[in-house]
Amino acid sequence: MKGGIPLDWSVIYEYRELFLRGIVNTILLTTVATVLGTLLGLFLCLGKLSKNGLLRIPCAIYVELFRGTPMLVQILLIHFAVIPSIWEIFFPGENSPEAIYSGLIALSLNAAAYIAEIFRAGIQSIDPGQMEAARSLGMTKGMAMRLIVIPQAFTRMLPALGNEFIALLKDSSLTAVIATPELNYAAMNVAKNTFERYPPYLTEAAVYLVLTLFLSRVVVRGLEKKYSPK
Amino acid sequence: MRRGNKWLMSLVLTVGVGLLVSACGTGDKPAASGSGSSGGGGAAEKVYVVGTDAAYPPFQMMEADKISGHDIDVMNAIAEAAGFKIEWKNTGWDPLFDGLDRGTVDIGISSITIREDRKQKYDFSEPYFEANQLILIPENSPVTKLADLKGKKIGVQAATTGELVVQKAFGNTYEGLKGYDDMPSAIDDFYNGRVDAVVGDDGMIKYYVKKFKDKKFKMIKDDSFEKEYYGIIVKKGNTELLNKINAGLKTIKENGKLQEIYNRYFGNE
Numbered sequence: 001m002k003g004g005i006p007l008d009w010s011v012i013y014e015y016r017e018l019f020l021r022g023i024v025n026t027i028l029l030t031t032v033a034t035v036l037g038t039l040l041g042l043f044l045c046l047g048k049l050s051k052n053g054l055l056r057i058p059c060a061i062y063v064e065l066f067r068g069t070p071m072l073v074q075i076l077l078i079h080f081a082v083i084p085s086i087w088e089i090f091f092p093g094e095n096s097p098e099a100i101y102s103g104l105i106a107l108s109l110n111a112a113a114y115i116a117e118i119f120r121a122g123i124q125s126i127d128p129g130q131m132e133a134a135r136s137l138g139m140t141k142g143m144a145m146r147l148i149v150i151p152q153a154f155t156r157m158l159p160a161l162g163n164e165f166i167a168l169l170k171d172s173s174l175t176a177v178i179a180t181p182e183l184n185y186a187a188m189n190v191a192k193n194t195f196e197r198y199p200p201y202l203t204e205a206a207v208y209l210v211l212t213l214f215l216s217r218v219v220v221r222g223l224e225k226k227y228s229p230k
Numbered sequence: 231m232r233r234g235n236k237w238l239m240s241l242v243l244t245v246g247v248g249l250l251v252s253a254c255g256t257g258d259k260p261a262a263s264g265s266g267s268s269g270g271g272g273a274a275e276k277v278y279v280v281g282t283d284a285a286y287p288p289f290q291m292m293e294a295d296k297i298s299g300h301d302i303d304v305m306n307a308i309a310e311a312a313g314f315k316i317e318w319k320n321t322g323w324d325p326l327f328d329g330l331d332r333g334t335v336d337i338g339i340s341s342i343t344i345r346e347d348r349k350q351k352y353d354f355s356e357p358y359f360e361a362n363q364l365i366l367i368p369e370n371s372p373v374t375k376l377a378d379l380k381g382k383k384i385g386v387q388a389a390t391t392g393e394l395v396v397q398k399a400f401g402n403t404y405e406g407l408k409g410y411d412d413m414p415s416a417i418d419d420f421y422n423g424r425v426d427a428v429v430g431d432d433g434m435i436k437y438y439v440k441k442f443k444d445k446k447f448k449m450i451k452d453d454s455f456e457k458e459y460y461g462i463i464v465k466k467g468n469t470e471l472l473n474k475i476n477a478g479l480k481t482i483k484e485n486g487k488l489q490e491i492y493n494r495y496f497g498n499e
Binding site for chain 1: 323324351383385388389393397402403405408409410411415416418
């Protein structure tokens with residue numbers, strides 16, 4: 001009985017729908033947060049690199065806020081406080097959106113802060129001479145950034161971005177606290193309901209491992225191969 | 231050469247850490263069984279650890295840094311009546327059962343419904359509270375019974391009787407079933423409209439209804455819900471402790487103390 005022995009693995013089959021739904025939602029959470037986080041992160045980074053203080057300071061504050069507080073706290077704050085307040089003000093009488101949307105927003109906003117820093121490091125690692133050369137060829141600042149600096153920086157940023165995406169995938173498990181039906185929620189629920197410990201949590205860990213391996217070995221490595229200088 | 235040194239280094243480290251871990255592992259076991267046996271022998275000075283999940287008002291909750299509530303008062307009264315010492319520990323719901331398995335917790339009181347599946351793993355005291363399940367729904371909802379909630383989102387506290395009745399009605403993996411870690415979160419999401427209903431013990435739900443006076447909702451009973459009883463649990467086979475608890479419980483039932491505690495929390499019913 002100690003630690004849940006003997007093990008009854010049939011609970012995984014019994015609750016397979018919960019796990020399958022969990023895997024789908026975990027992938028959905030990670031994918032959407034990756035895309036939204038990258039887009040928002042790019043703008044934040046450009047804001048932070050801007051010479052205009054009105055742009056730079058808010059972006060810097062944003063990054064510090066989201067990097068400096070635990071993601072769990074951000075999830076709880078967004079789900080139980082911020083979104084209900086927004087809905088009360090702008091859509092009175094309407095129901096607040098479901099937990100998965102809170103999870104998506106929290107993950108995206110958090111990822112954006114980290115990705116902004118990755119982008120900034122990548123862009124600042126490119127020799128300023130590149131920008132100067134592009135400018136001297138008559139390119140505007142925006143063009144030089146888009147055509148010369150960012151493509152080179154992107155190659156250098158890929159490993160760090162890969163790390164961030166893997167972290168994001170794993171951090172999506174935190175959204176279980178607001179009952180988002182993702183993978184960790186499924187495992188926790190099965191463990192609580194069946195008193196089986198090893199089978200649900202080991203299954204969960206194995207699935208996360210497969211997903212992170214896929215991300216690092218296939219997605220990130222593929223991108224690195226494609227974009228690495230020949 | 232340098233490469234060789236590195237290998238040697240890592241080998242020493244691995245073996246060292248391995249030894250350390252195994253030493254801790256073996257050192258742990260006699261200590262654990264030792265405390266278990268002393269619990270039987272030196273009963274006079276034994277302080278029993280009572281575990282609870284202090285997130286279920288008004289039965290057990292945190293007030294400032296103190297655990298308080300109906301169940302806390304009941305357990306304190308039992309210990310006083312039966313003459314044994316207890317120490318409180320806010321373990322949380324899940325670790326409470328783990329703690330009993332591992333011997334770090336002696337007694338569990340946390341609005342635990344006496345249920346067959348739990349009886350197979352733990353020993354229950356006599357009941358100290360009678361509870362009903364209630365369905366919390368918006369005031370204008372047409373729902374009159376549990377079956378009407380089919381296809382709707384239902385909030386419960388995971389692994390409680392509330393979740394069980396919903397699973398029984400709509401299946402173990404019913405998509406609309408949201409199992410929260412704690413009841414307050416489920417109720418919070420009900421007020422924000424994220425779930426259409428909450429199913430849970432009446433004491434808890436009534437307590438929250440009082441807190442949110444400005445919102446419009448109602449509570450209904452379903453005839454299919456059986457009455458249930460809360461019991462205090464100990465590790466399977468710990469009859470000595472169980473007898474003490476039952477003796478204390480009997481005393482406070484007879485001298486009216488249990489009723490007095492009930493009235494303190496649910497008196498205006």
